[in-house]
Structures are given as C-alpha cells and as structure tokens.
Amino acid sequence: MVPIKESFQKMGKNRAKTLKKTGDRERKNAGLLSGPVLSSLEFEGLAGFEEVSSCTLMKLSKQGQVQREVWEDGKIVKKKKEKERKENTAVGPECEIISDTKKERKKKKKKTKTLNSGTQAQSNTDSSTSTIEGEDKNEGVNVHTTKVDTLKKTGDVIQGEEANIPATKTTKKRKKQQPHIGINTTTPTKKACYDRATCHKKDQLPTKKVDVSAWEEVFAPPPVLEALAELGFSQPTEIQKLVLPAAIKGLRDIIGAAETGSGKTLAFGIPIINGILNDKMREAEQNDSGVENSDVEFEQNDYQFEQDGQTEENVKDLQDSDISTDEEGDDEAVSKEILEADDSQSDENSDKEEFNDENSDNEELNDENSDNEELNDENSDNEELNDENSDYVAEDESEDPIQSLGCVKVIDDADFDFLEKEDTKNTKKSQGKLRALIITPTRELAVQNASGDSKTECSKKFRHALGIQDRESVNIARLSHKYLAVDETDRMVERGHFQELTQLLEMINSNKSAKEQRQTFVFSATLTIVHSAPRRLNMKRKVVKMTSELKIDQLAKIIGVKSNPKIVDVTRKFGTAESLTEARINCDKSLHASLPQKQRLKSLEKFSGNPHALLLATDVAARGLDIPNIQHVIHYHVPRTAETYIHRSGRTARAYQEGLSILLIESSELKKYRQLCHTLNRATDLPPFPVDANVMSQVKSRITLARTVEKLEHKHRKTHAEKEWFRKAAEEAELVFEEDEYDEDHEREKSMKAAHDKRDLQNKRSVLMKMLATPFIPSSFSGKYPTQTGFLVVPNRAGSKLSNTKNEDSNKALSIMKKESKEYSKLLKTINIKAPVKRVSKKKFKGSDKRKNKVSKMN
Numbered sequence: 014m015v016p017i018k019e020s021f022q023k024m025g026k027n028r029a030k031t032l033k034k035t036g037d038r039e040r041k042n043a044g045l046l047s048g049p050v051l052s053s054l055e056f057e058g059l060a061g062f063e064e065v066s067s068c069t070l071m072k073l074s075k076q077g078q079v080q081r082e083v084w085e086d087g088k089i090v091k092k093k094k095e096k097e098r099k100e101n102t103a104v105g106p107e108c109e110i111i112s113d114t115k116k117e118r119k120k121k122k123k124k125t126k127t128l129n130s131g132t133q134a135q136s137n138t139d140s141s142t143s144t145i146e147g148e149d150k151n152e153g154v155n156v157h158t159t160k161v162d163t164l165k166k167t168g169d170v171i172q173g174e175e176a177n178i179p180a181t182k183t184t185k186k187r188k189k190q191q192p193h194i195g196i197n198t199t200t201p202t203k204k205a206c207y208d209r210a211t212c213h214k215k216d217q218l219p220t221k222k223v224d225v226s227a228w229e230e231v232f233a234p235p236p237v238l239e240a241l242a243e244l245g246f247s248q249p250t251e252i253q254k255l256v257l258p259a260a261i262k263g264l265r266d267i268i269g270a271a272e273t274g275s276g277k278t279l280a281f282g283i284p285i286i287n288g289i290l291n292d293k294m295r296e297a298e299q300n301d302s303g304v305e306n307s308d309v310e311f312e313q314n315d316y317q318f319e320q321d322g323q324t325e326e327n328v329k330d331l332q333d334s335d336i337s338t339d340e341e342g343d344d345e346a347v348s349k350e351i352l353e354a355d356d357s358q359s360d361e362n363s364d365k366e367e368f369n370d371e372n373s374d375n376e377e378l379n380d381e382n383s384d385n386e387e388l389n390d391e392n393s394d395n396e397e398l399n400d401e402n403s404d405y406v407a408e409d410e411s412e413d414p415i416q417s418l419g420c421v422k423v424i425d426d427a428d429f430d431f432l433e434k435e436d437t438k439n440t441k442k443s444q445g446k447l448r449a450l451i452i453t454p455t456r457e458l459a460v461q462n463a464s465g466d467s468k469t470e471c472s473k474k475f476r477h478a479l480g481i482q483d484r485e486s487v488n489i490a491r492l493s494h495k496y497l498a499v500d501e502t503d504r505m506v507e508r509g510h511f512q513e514l515t516q517l518l519e520m521i522n523s524n525k526s527a528k529e530q531r532q533t534f535v536f537s538a539t540l541t542i543v544h545s546a547p548r549r550l551n552m553k554r555k556v557v558k559m560t561s562e563l564k565i566d567q568l569a570k571i572i573g574v575k576s577n578p579k580i581v582d583v584t585r586k587f588g589t590a591e592s593l594t595e596a597r598i599n600c601d602k603s604l605h606a607s608l609p610q611k612q613r614l615k616s617l618e619k620f621s622g623n624p625h626a627l628l629l630a631t632d633v634a635a636r637g638l639d640i641p642n643i644q645h646v647i648h649y650h651v652p653r654t655a656e657t658y659i660h661r662s663g664r665t666a667r668a669y670q671e672g673l674s675i676l677l678i679e680s681s682e683l684k685k686y687r688q689l690c691h692t693l694n695r696a697t698d699l700p701p702f703p704v705d706a707n708v709m710s711q712v713k714s715r716i717t718l719a720r721t722v723e724k725l726e727h728k729h730r731k732t733h734a735e736k737e738w739f740r741k742a743a744e745e746a747e748l749v750f751e752e753d754e755y756d757e758d759h760e761r762e763k764s765m766k767a768a769h770d771k772r773d774l775q776n777k778r779s780v781l782m783k784m785l786a787t788p789f790i791p792s793s794f795s796g797k798y799p800t801q802t803g804f805l806v807v808p809n810r811a812g813s814k815l816s817n818t819k820n821e822d823s824n825k826a827l828s829i830m831k832k833e834s835k836e837y838s839k840l841l842k843t844i845n846i847k848a849p850v851k852r853v854s855k856k857k858f859k860g861s862d863k864r865k866n867k868v869s870k871m872n
C-alpha cells in the first residue's frame with residue numbers, strides 16, 4: 014500500500030523548485046514545506062487555503078503617498094503612512110485600503126472610488142507596491158502564522174508554521190528568516206523558491222520588473238501585478254486572457270481546456286487569490302463596523318463593479334472572442350445576478366447598503382470636479398500623516414509583518430491543527446475554515462483507492478480539516494469553501510478511480526448554499542479528448558457515444574459546477590502544445606525500467622540540476638511535473654491513451670518554449686500508434702526522425718563486430734565448460750582424467766586453434782573497445798541532432814500556425830528528409846534487419862494448401 018502523499022501542487026505545480034530546497038525537508042513542518050517531488054513522484058494532490066487572522070494593508074494615492082494599516086483580529090492596531098518609494102515606480106498600480114474608524118472608512122471609500130477602486134486600481138497608472146502581511150496576535154498567546162510569499166510566488170512553495178512564541182520574539186525571528194518577504198521591498202526579493210520565469214528563460218532573466226499593464230486589462234489585482242512583474246510575466250497567456258475577466262469580474266464558474274504548459278494554474282490561481290484578498294478586505298471592514306464577517310457572502314467582487322465602463326467592455330470583448338458556450342451578454346447577466354444577490358442581502362447589514370451606495374456614488378464620481386475634491390481631500394490627509402510620521406517606514410519595516418495569503422499544501426504529514434486552535438480561540442465563524450480548495454486527482458489517489466484502504470493518515474487529516482469524520486457526521490458548515498479548483502480534472506471520469514475524491518466532492522457539494530456561493534474552476538489539457546469506443550460496442554444501439562460535451566457535463570456534475578459556467582477551450586485539434594515538435598523512431602525492442610522511490614527522487618533532483626541530464630521515466634512523471642527547460646521527451650513505449658501522450662509530451666515545450674517529442678514505436682505497437690493518431694486527429698503519420706546515414710553505418714559496423722565478439726566468447730566459454738565437465742565427471746567417478754589419451758597431434762592442433770581463437774577474440778575485443786570509445790559524432794560537431802544538417806528538420810504539421818511563417822524552411826526540410834529517408838532505408842537493407850514475422854490466424858490460410866496443390870499441378 015502506497016501511503017497517500019497528496020501533495021499539493023502549487024498552487025502551481027512547483028516541484029522543481031522544491032527540489033532545490035532540500036534543506037526544507039528537515040524542517041519541522043516538512044509536510045507543509047516540502048513539495049510533492051520530495052514525497053513522491055507520481056502524486057499531486059490536494060491543496061487548500063486557510064484563513065489569515067492578521068494583515069497589513071496599504072493604500073497608495075495617485076500622488077504616491079502610502080497609507081499603511083496593521084490589522085489584527087479584524088481590527089486596526091496601527092495606521093501609518095509612508096513616503097512614496099521612488100524605487101517602486103517602475104511597476105504600476107499598487108495597493109490598498111481600509112481605515113480604522115467609520116469616518117476613516119468613509120474617507121477611504123471616497124478615495125477608493127476616486128482612484129478607480131483601490132485594490133483593483135485597474136486604470137491607475139501610478140506605481141507603488143503592495144503587501145499583504147500577517148502579523149502575530151497578542152503577545153504571549155499561541156501564535157499561528159502561515160506565511161506566504163504571497164503572490165510573487167503564486168503556485169510556489171507555501172509554508173506553514175506554528176509556534177508558541179511571544180509576538181515580539183516571533184517578529185524578530187521572522188525578520189531574520191525572511192528579510193525581503195514584503196513585496197514592496199525596494200530591492201528585488203530574494204527568491205527562496207524556484208522562479209519559473211527565470212528558470213524557463215535563463216537567457217532572458219528579468220533584471221528589472223517588466224511592464225504588466227496587459228494584466229490590468231484582465232483585472233489582475235495589484236498584489237498579483239507586482240508578483241507578475243517580478244516573475245517577468247509581461248502578459249497573460251491565451252487561456253489566462255480568456256478566463257481571468259470572466260472569473261474575476263464576472264464571478265463565473267470556469268471550465269477550461271488549454272494545452273500543456275499554457276499557464277492554466279494561474280488562470281484559476283489569480284481569481285482565487287483575488288477573491289480571498291477581496292473577502293479579507295470586506296470582512297475587515299465589516300468587523301470594523303461590528304458586522305459578523307462570515308455572514309456576508311457573495312459580495313466578493315465589490316470593487317470590480319466599481320470599475321469604469323471601459324474595463325467592462327474589455328471583458329466583453331475578450332469573452333466574445335473566445336470559444337465559449339456563452340450567449341451574448343451573459344456576463345452582464347451574471348453581474349446583475351450578483352448585484353441582485355447583494356441587494357437581497359442588503360438588509361442584513363448596513364455595510365452592504367453602504368457598498369450599494371458606493372456603487373451609485375460611483376456614477377456621480379464620474380464628475381471630474383468631485384473627483385478632484387476627493388483627491389484633494391486625500392492629498393491633505395496623506396500630507397498630514399506624512400508630516401507626522403516621516404520616519405515611519407523604517408519603524409514599520411522593523412516589525413516586518415509577514416505577508417500571508419494562507420495556503421497549505423496537503424501532503425503526507427500536513428498539519429491542520431491550526432484550524433482547531435483558531436476555532437477554539439476565535440469565536441468568529443470564518444476563522445477556522447478553509448477558504449479555497451485546490452484538488453488534483455492523481456494516480457496516487459487512484460492507487461490508494463484501488464488498494465481498498467482509502468483512509469490513510471493524510472486522508473484522515475484532510476477529512477478532519479474539512480470537518481468530515483465519516484459520511485454520517487459531516488460538519489456542513491465547514492464545507493463552505495468559496496473557491497474550489499480541480500486541476501487535471503478529466504481523470505475523474507476514469508471509471509472506478511478516484512472514488513474517494515468523488516465521495517469527498519459529494520460531501521462538499523451537499524452544502525447546497527455554500528455550493529451556490531462557491532466559485533468553481535475545472536481545468537485540464539485533455540478535457541475535450543474523447544475516445545472512440547471499440548467497434549463491438551459501437552454496434553450496440555444502447556451504448557451512448559461519449560462526446561466532449563458529454564464528458565464536460567459529467568465532470569461539471571461530479572464537481573458541482575453551477576449552471577451557466579464559462580467554458581473556454583483553447584486546445585488545438587491535435588491536442589498537444591503548439592510549440593511542440595513531434596517525431597517518431599521505430600524500434601525493434603522495448604524495455605521496462607523500474608527504480609525504487611528514493612532512487613527516483615534522487616534522479617529527478619539530479620535531472621533538474623543538470624541541463625545536460627537525461628531522465629528515463631515511467632508514467633509517474635507524465636503529468637504535472639513542471640521542470641524547466643526540458644527540451645526533449647522520448648516516448649519509450651507508445652502510450653495507451655492519447656491523454657498520456659499529451660501529458661508526457663507536455664513535460665517539454667512548456668510556457669510556449671520549443672520542445673521535441675519523439676515516439677519510439679515497437680513493431681507490435683503499431684496498432685496502438687495508429688489508434689493514437691486517430692484519437693489525436695492526425696490524418697498523416699508523425700514524420701520519421703531524420704537520422705544521419707553516416708552515423709548509421711558506424712552503428713552497423715559496431716553492432717556487427719560486437720556480435721562476432723559475442724559469438725567467439727560464447728564458443729570459448731563452451732569449450733572451456735566442456736573440458737571442465739569431463740574433468741569433474743572423471744573426478745566424481747574416481748577415474749583418472751588423462752588428456753594424454755588423445756592423439757598428440759590432434760591435441761596440439763586443437764590447442765593451436767584455441768590459442769588462435771583466443772588471440773582473435775582479444776584483437777576483436779580491443780578493436781571494438783576502440784570503436785566504442787570513438788564518438789559517432791566528431792567533437793567538432795556543433796549541431797544539436799545527429800542529422801546531416803546538425804539540426805532537426807521535420808515537416809511542419811499541416812494546419813500548424815508555424816507552417817505559415819516557415820514555409821521555406823518547411824520545403825527545405827521536406828527535401829532533406831526525403832533524401833535522408835532514402836539513404837536510411839538503403840542502409841536498413843544492408844544491415845539486414847529481419848522483418849518481424851507476422852502472425853496470421855489460421856483462418857486466413859483456409860484453403861491455402863488446396864491452392865498450393867493447384868498451382869503445383871498447373872506447373
């Protein structure tokens with residue numbers, strides 16, 4: 014039984030990075046700190062967000078003045094203002110918000126409106142920085158802090174800590190450990206974890222933050238903008254462009270399909286982060302006004318609706334252009350629905366009324382004069398604060414509160430005790446529950462289920478954290494995550510697998526009101542792939558043919574997606590990534606390799622650390638591993654399913670980089686290969702991998718010599734063994750074994766021949782060793798591939814966008830390939846490789862004897 018090692022992935026599947034952090038393994042909460050790779054190659058797993066009790070929020074005016082507030086237990090404990098930090102002006106709009114007293118809050122609201130709603134700050138072209146920071150609670154109290162290098166490392170290692178340390182001590186300790194944790198540090202923060210952008214594009218290291226204005230159009234919130242700028246992600250990928258507006262602004266449930274390595278993780282990660290930030294901000298405001306924060310649901314996108322009309326149009330434009338099942342104006346409808354929902358709840362608390370007022374105010378605020386008034390107010394306010402606290406930046410920094418979004422990876426020994434502690438300590442409902450849940454159905458989960466023991470330690474803990482003891486005693490209140498993401502979703506329809514996960518989802522979805530208020534994300538690269546049923550099943554009338562739509566429907570039902578989700582499918586007809594070049598090599602034989610788990614982890618670690626390394630892997634590494642700069646994937650076997658092929662191939666050509674996938678096809682696998690091509694809509698074969706004929710002739714001479722050496726060795730061994738046998742048999746029979754009894758001349762002749770053979774064998778061996786020591790390709794060869802040209806030339810696939818731009822190259826490639834494949838087939842003939850004997854059923858030979866007789870008679 015393999016222990017469950019649900020890990021998490023990332024938010025983003027950040028395995029390679031974790032490998033670098035070997036030191037983390039020894040740390041106390043290793044379960045939380047280590048990435049999935051450290052625990053198991055094959056699993057991904059479960060991840061969730063948890064509550065953060067404290068934070069520091071900052072607001073930046075257009076004039077560049079920063080107001081900073083430290084919140085603890087939903088109350089402001091400090092309010093300071095910082096000077097503008099010129100260093101940060103390169104990036105763009107930043108954050109944020111919130112004030113202490115009601116008066117302050119009203120002021121803030123006005124400012125927020127004026128600035129085009131604070132946190133979002135879509136149209137704000139000023140720059141600043143943002144920090145969401147968690148602080149310890151009161152001195153001497155049990156402190157739980159979950160620290161996250163918030164958004165900069167969205168999807169990166171997220172760490173959880175617990176300590177019973179007085180707050181002051183903890184603060185100092187933290188400062189030591191994470192000196193640059195705040196996003197608004199002026200120097201680039203030290204990347205403790207793997208930075209995908211820099212790893213993927215080592216030659217294009219972002220020396221300074223990039224312009225991320227393209228992200229503003231898709232409503233990425235300012236803290237995320239800052240993180241993206243540091244990562245060097247200048248613009249959203251296609252799937253992100255299509256998903257983010259609908260998810261962030263439209264609050265839609267999302268079903269998304271996009272090629273491997275296309276950034277699906279951020280497509281659901283950013284809306285979730287945005288939502289949590291909004292929730293926290295709103296809860297803090299409500300706390301301030303004495304409203305029970307957890308009662309307020311579904312208002313999460315307040316400030317998005319305060320955006321100007323321009324941005325709404327952007328959303329619409331984007332949504333119109335995608336492949337979507339939406340009808341026109343859907344988003345507006347949804348927006349209205351949400352606003353109506355807000356309205357319906359508005360009598361529950363006065364704050365909501367205020368928000369609604371704010372919305373109507375917003376229209377008025379279009380008036381320039383009022384804008385200016387607000388700005389002036391803000392200016393004078395900030396100036397005052399500036400005068401009072403000109404030194405405050407340093408003082409505040411010394412406290413260095415830890416920014417925290419509150420993510421936990423759920424892997425083997427994940428510790429959920431903090432939920433309990435917060436539950437008992439805080440009476441507020443929202444304090445002890447998970448806000449978001451990100452699930453990846455994994456092979457590990459399937460294996461676990463298949464073994465019949467679905468209650469591993471982690472599974473138990475996770476259930477406990479969710480308030481699920483067993484099916485009968487479910488703490489429904491706790492199962493009210495506002496965000497649920499299921500990555501690699503299509504695996505859930507695999508029959509008989511993931512039963513435990515399906516049950517879990519059933520329980521989560523049994524909280525109907527929470528389900529209604531939840532935003533759900535469903536993503537996979539192979540969401541729309543369907544298999545044609547076997548012919549025998551097709552014949553039966555009752556069998557319902559699986560279609561992409563049906564598959565999506567099934568998944569949506571299992572996962573609990575609300576009606577009218579936004580469906581985005583940007584996968585290509587061929588399924589694989591566009592930047593992926595594919596080829597095949599026909600092989601005569603194939604082998605299996607298996608390594609113990611520890612060894613596998615080591616190999617993976619070595620592999621990610623060495624740019625020239627080669628990793629032989631089974632399908633445990635097919636999905637999810639995000640190891641940067643993998644250039645080639647070679648399929649040692651033809652995969653059983655198209656999904657596996659897509660995911661395996663997807664380990665290269667990530668983040669729109671180039672990659673090469675080669676399929677090794679054993680003759681017995683031809684049928685599987687044809688089926689694969691069919692499922693992936695390949696009308697033509699994959700192009701054969703072009704191999705240099707010169708190299709092949711060298712291979713041939715080496716193989717021939719090796720065979721001769723092997724024969725001679727065998728002969729030598731045989732003679733020796735025969736002699737030995739005679740000697741031993743004579744010994745056992747207590748007979749004297751005299752070699753002399755043979756004819757002397759004959760014996761001499763024999764020994765001379767043996768000596769000759771031995772010499773011959775030695776010579777041949779040394780020639781072979783010399784040959785093997787000589788590389789096939791001279792060291793002066795600078796090409797990347799062992800082809801005549803030194804580079805890979807395979808015809809571009811029909812329909813590929815690349816083929817339009819590279820027509821000339823493509824023609825050239827074709828002619829070279831034709832030439833090479835001719836030489837290649839000639840060479841194959843000379844090597845004398847026997848064609849595999851085709852087994853044909855006897856039925857086909859029915860009457861063949863008769864026909865033979867007939868022919869012979871005729872002759």
Ligand SMILES: Nc1ncnc2c1ncn2[C@@H]1O[C@H](COP(=O)(O)OP(=O)(O)OP(=O)(O)O)[C@@H](O)[C@H]1O
Pocket residue numbers: 025026209210213245246247248249250253271272273274275276277278279537538637639663667668
């Ligand atoms: N907008 C962007 N610009 C540049 N790089 C990005 C962007 N978004 C994501 N990436 C990077 O692209 C890589 C692939 O992203 P991610 O792992 O989310 O892909 P995926 O679609 O989930 O792939 P798979 O289906 O194989 O799991 C990651 O290294 C990620 O950091």
